[in-house]
Amino acid sequence: MPPAAAPLALACAAAAGLFYLYGHSPYDPGQLLPRCPFHWATGLNCPACGGTRMSYALLHRDLGGALRANPVLCAALPFGLWVYARWAVAALRGRRRRFALGPRGTALVLGTAFVWTVVRNALGR
Numbered sequence: 001m002p003p004a005a006a007p008l009a010l011a012c013a014a015a016a017g018l019f020y021l022y023g024h025s026p027y028d029p030g031q032l033l034p035r036c037p038f039h040w041a042t043g044l045n046c047p048a049c050g051g052t053r054m055s056y057a058l059l060h061r062d063l064g065g066a067l068r069a070n071p072v073l074c075a076a077l078p079f080g081l082w083v084y085a086r087w088a089v090a091a092l093r094g095r096r097r098r099f100a101l102g103p104r105g106t107a108l109v110l111g112t113a114f115v116w117t118v119v120r121n122a123l124g125r
Helices: 005-023 037-042 051-059 063-069 071-092 102-123
Strands: none
Touching: 005 051, 005 071, 051 063, 051 071, 063 071
């Protein structure tokens, strides 16, 4: 498989999902939007809960709504887009790029996710 196939497939899937989400509010019942399996099983919010509402708000230029839906995920979005952009550019140049966080980065991400999960559930967000 060519190196550019995976980032291009991800971009197409993301574009299709965002196109659907733009016209279908996650606040309206009966939408074909995924439900968080962690929340469904436990009744608790996972670190990514609110990501669909955050994306919907950003698509409609509502930064306040996005921050209310999931401020930590909203703050991490630029980093995720930067990582994707580096991967896609390398792939389009014919190189395979592997992103690795390392032990400290992994601990930071997992620790932030754990603390955010505890805080948001304790605050009832």
